Amino acid sequence: xxxxxxxxxxxxxxxxxxxxxxxxxxxxxxxxxxxxxxxxxxxxxxxxxxxxxxxxxxxxxxxxxxxxxxxxxxxxxxxxxxxxxxxxxxxxxxxxxxxxxxxxxxxxxxxxxxxxxxxxxxxxxxxxxxxxxxxxxxxxxxxxxxxxxxxxxxxxxxxxxxxxxxxxxxxxxxxxxxxxxxxxxxxxxxxxxxxxxxxxxxxxxxxxxxxxxxxxxxxxxxxxxxxxxxxxxxxxxxxxxxxxxxxxxxxxxxxxxxxxxxxxxxxxxxxxxxxxxxxxxxxxxxxxxxxxxxxxxxxxxxxxxxxxxxxxxxxxxxxxxxxxxxxxxxxxxxxxxxxxxxxxxxxxxxxx
Amino acid sequence: xxxxxxxxxxxxxxxxxxxxxxxxxxxxxxxxxxxxxxxxxxxxxxxxxxxxxxxxxxxxxxxxxxxxxxxxxxxxxxxxxxxxxxxxxxxxxxxxxxxxxxxxxxxxxxxxxxxxxxxxxxxxxxxxxxxxxxxxxxxxxxxxxxxxxxxxxxxxxxxxxxxxxxxxxxxxxxxxxxxxxxxxxxxxxxxxxxxxxxxxxxxxxxxxxxxxxxxxxxxxxxxxxxxxxxxxxxxxx
Numbered sequence: 001x002x003x004x005x006x007x008x009x010x011x012x013x014x015x016x017x018x019x020x021x022x023x024x025x026x027x028x029x030x031x032x033x034x035x036x037x038x039x040x041x042x043x044x045x046x047x048x049x050x051x052x053x054x055x056x057x058x059x060x061x062x063x064x065x066x067x068x069x070x071x072x073x074x075x076x077x078x079x080x081x082x083x084x085x086x087x088x089x090x091x092x093x094x095x096x097x098x099x100x101x102x103x104x105x106x107x108x109x110x111x112x113x114x115x116x117x118x119x120x121x122x123x124x125x126x127x128x129x130x131x132x133x134x135x136x137x138x139x140x141x142x143x144x145x146x147x148x149x150x151x152x153x154x155x156x157x158x159x160x161x162x163x164x165x166x167x168x169x170x171x172x173x174x175x176x177x178x179x180x181x182x183x184x185x186x187x188x189x190x191x192x193x194x195x196x197x198x199x200x201x202x203x204x205x206x207x208x209x210x211x212x213x214x215x216x217x218x219x220x221x222x223x224x225x226x227x228x229x230x231x232x233x234x235x236x237x238x239x240x241x242x243x244x245x246x247x248x249x250x251x252x253x254x255x256x257x258x259x260x261x262x263x264x265x266x267x268x269x270x271x272x273x274x275x276x277x278x279x280x281x282x283x284x285x286x287x288x289x290x291x292x293x294x295x296x297x298x299x300x301x302x303x304x305x306x307x308x309x310x311x312x313x314x315x316x317x318x319x320x321x322x323x324x325x326x327x328x329x330x331x332x333x334x335x336x337x338x339x340x341x342x343x344x345x346x347x348x349x350x351x352x
Numbered sequence: 353x354x355x356x357x358x359x360x361x362x363x364x365x366x367x368x369x370x371x372x373x374x375x376x377x378x379x380x381x382x383x384x385x386x387x388x389x390x391x392x393x394x395x396x397x398x399x400x401x402x403x404x405x406x407x408x409x410x411x412x413x414x415x416x417x418x419x420x421x422x423x424x425x426x427x428x429x430x431x432x433x434x435x436x437x438x439x440x441x442x443x444x445x446x447x448x449x450x451x452x453x454x455x456x457x458x459x460x461x462x463x464x465x466x467x468x469x470x471x472x473x474x475x476x477x478x479x480x481x482x483x484x485x486x487x488x489x490x491x492x493x494x495x496x497x498x499x500x501x502x503x504x505x506x507x508x509x510x511x512x513x514x515x516x517x518x519x520x521x522x523x524x525x526x527x528x529x530x531x532x533x534x535x536x537x538x539x540x541x542x543x544x545x546x547x548x549x550x551x552x553x554x555x556x557x558x559x560x561x562x563x564x565x566x567x568x569x570x571x572x573x574x575x576x577x578x579x580x581x582x583x584x585x586x587x588x589x
Contacts (some may be wrong), residue, residue, distance in 0.1 A: 221454045224443035233429030233458035
């Protein structure tokens with residue numbers, strides 16, 4: 001046993017960073033579950049597609065990164081609504097199996113199409129929070145090798161401070177600055193803070209949309225009682241399309257925030273993240289937006305602190321690192337067995 | 353001769369292969385309260401659902417002379433039909449206030465908040481609970497909420513599906529008193545589905561009795577009340 005507490009804060013920060021991403025994707029899952037009580041397995045792939053839009057606009061077309069993210073979110077909204085209209089609405093909403101199968105099929109199709117267009121190589125993207133103040137247009141940018149796979153950074157003194165991927169070639173490395181603060185001896189990356197801010201802004205936006213707008217009220221009404229919603233004149237189909245659009249926006253935001261940490265975008269980038277997000281959503285109760293976020297943070301912490309720090313560092317068992325995904329499944333299983341409504345979910349009371 | 357709010361001819365309705373309504377003809381004159389009586393499974397609820405195009409139907413449904421049998425539910429609501437479904441039909445996860453606001457979903461005018469205040473005045477219990485979730489209200493309060501919610505769209509025709517279901521007798525009486533008041537004071541037309549025939553016939557102008565999806569009997573409320581068959585089947589005489 002090697003209780004290495006010195007590096008624990010690093011693991012906590014990482015866990016909360018990953019957790020914020022899981023929470024964002026879990027929000028997308030929960031939005032659709034609330035309205036339809038079904039799991040959209042294509043959530044991750046729609047988000048991946050959104051991250052590729054950011055890549056195309058920003059890296060290939062040279063647009064400003066934040067504009068690229070905003071446009072990608074808007075395009076994702078349209079795609080999400082179109083998917084709902086074309087592939088989900090024609091089916092009986094009370095019969096879940098066909099729709100779940102459709103989302104699984106979408107998952108495979110989007111993955112294959114993205115693989116066909118962009119192949120499965122990881123494509124480096126610019127990090128919106130990589131180094132201060134990268135969000136200024138024409139500010140510092142990562143230096144990448146010609147094949148787009150290697151990047152490195154130097155601090156103000158010219159020292160190599162971080163190699164993001166692959167081996168760094170000092171010739172390529174220029175400028176930039178630090179990518180993190182030091183907090184209690186650990187590195188708190190700008191990227192981590194940025195991910196938290198992104199999630200917080202997403203939550204605030206969602207609270208305003210759902211709480212203060214007429215479309216949001218209609219969405220909550222359809223989620224609560226679809227039949228009565230129809231009887232007060234709500235177009236339930238269009239409202240569900242709105243939910244899919246919102247969910248796609250949050251998925252894209254999560255994918256865009258996590259892409260730099262993954263080294264870039266690739267068609268398989270969201271596969272494991274979707275599993276963790278599912279665990280997060282289940283833990284939070286599947287129909288609770290706040291629960292999704294807290295669930296995401298908890299899953300991130302369990303993965304980072306319990307599995308990586310305790311398992312690998314303290315117990316010294318390297319194989320623990322491959323148990324991270326198994327942990328997510330175990331968590332889903334435990335929640336469903338002992339507390340099906342999760343931590344914050346509505347316990348459905350059937351009235352006869 | 354009073355105008356007809358609703359004129360229904362040869363109304364059929366089905367759920368999948370099961371035909372629930374087998375050719376109903378009935379009328380609801382403007383400003384009247386019409387009651388539909390019938391046993392469980394006779395098709396009362398389906399009749400109301402059919403009027404709002406919530407199930408597969410054939411036949412004609414005319415509202416103030418216009419055929420609405422093919423209209424979308426939302427358009428029927430816009431025409432002024434409010435439906436209080438069986439089992440309250442409130443939104444349990446929404447606050448009382450939001451329940452009322454969603455009732456005005458089809459309205460575009462600026463008087464929604466004034467109407468909320470108006471119904472809060474009439475149902476003070478609801479105002480006390482304006483920020484509570486509807487699911488936490490008692491059965492009687494939920495029924496009041498469902499009615500107030502329906503009235504938020506400023507309907508000209510109110511469809512009430514067994515409002516007395518599961519409520520204590522005193523609360524039922526209070527509720528029917530309010531319905532009666534609404535009808536008298538605002539001229540609101542009502543089509544009421546009930547098993548509680550006594551109270552319903554007291555309030556109603558005209559009644560229909562349906563059995564197995566067909567009209568078995570109809571007549572002015574007074575006459576139905578004194579009909580031996582109705583007395584035996586629905587009034588417990």
